[in-house]
Amino acid sequence: MVVKAEISKSKQILGDVIFELQNHSESLHWFLSYDRLSELMEMRKEDCLRRIYQFRSTKPQMSLSGGFNEIDGEYLIDFLAAELELEDVSSAFLKGGIFFGERPLYELRESYKSLIQKTVENHRLDKELLLLLATATVDYDDAVDSYLMDKFEIDFFVQRTINIFLDTRKIRPEFGAEEFLKEYLNALIPTKILNFRDITKEFRDRTYYELFGRIRKEKPKKRKIKVKLNVEIEELLAFFDLEADAKVPDVKKKFKELLKKYHPDINKKGEEMTKKIILKYNRLILLMGEAG
Structure with missing residues (x-):
């Protein structure tokens, strides 16, 4: 009975923490002070x-x-899991709609890809239109891009993916989850992670064969992409006021410094700047990883 009472108490505290974050969450931006955390956990501030x-x-x-x-969401989850001796803290944060760890975000990305692939796979091909576009362009991929953009809208895939994601996982959307996930996917769509041509490669290869009766040859990779990548990295580093030889830890340190300065809980006029900082940070970390 004592063990059950302790578990019940831990779950109550976890619920109180999540409720606190929900009440102070704006577009999934929140801050929980150590002092307030100690109160919620019913601990002396010094002990906390x-x-x-x-x-x-x-x-x-x-x-x-x-x-x-x-x-710091992952850290808060790990801290609460250790202190409260609970295993479902991450799941509770997810369902509460206040934090998305890497695993659910990975599943969101894969769902987005799968939705597009299934949609174009079941699409009834308009051969005349695609052939017309293909003969009017040098690059077949450009023709397919025009064709698919005429038939489908990226916004539809984004919104549909998010709706399914929130519904199947029973995630509460009213604390900014939907807006956050939309910004997250839209920020990745121009990148290699959610590259539209890669996602629809099978459709492109199949339709090419249907139109021309031969297998499409792989195009040699352009080295110019690397140059553009480096230019973008330089621009993002300049945004964070960092030197060209800055490393990932330097970026993370600067990122946290800017958040402390512009976070809406600290700076009432800093919401838009905070969003920009987060988007540029995610993009820079991604590009630095690709650059090796």
Whole structure:
């Protein structure tokens, strides 16, 4: 009975923390001070801080900024899981619609790809239109792009993916989840991660064979892409006021500094800037990974 009571108490505290974040969440931006966390966990402030410092010793990349924000979501989840001895903290945050870890975001990306692939696979091909576009362009991919953009809208795929994602996982959308996921997907669509041509490659190869009766040859990769990539990295580094030789840890450090300055909980006029910082940070980290 004692064990059940402890579990019940832990779940109550977890529910209180999630409720607190929901009440202060705007487009999935939130901040939970260490002082407020200690109150929710019914602990003395000194004891709570001591445990947070002990926890940080196992998470060297975690910064101590007076509290947890949405960027530190994984850390807050791990801290609560350890302190409350609960295994479903990440799932509770997800269903509460206040934080999305890497795993659910990966599943969202895969769902987006799958939706597009199934849609174009079941599409009744308008051969005359596609052939007309193909003969009017040098690059067959350009013709397919024009064809698909005429038949479908990317916004439809984005919204449909999000609706299914939220519904099947029973995620509460009213605290900014839908807006956050839409921004997340739209930020990745121009990148290699959700490249439209890669997603529809099978459709492109199949329709090429149907139109011309031969297998499409792979195009040699253009080296210019690397040059453009480097230019974009330089522009993003300049946004974060970092030198060209900056590394990922430097970017993360600068990112946290800017969030502390512009986060809506600190700067009432900083919401738009915060969104821009997050989008540019995600893009820069992605590009730095691709650049090796």
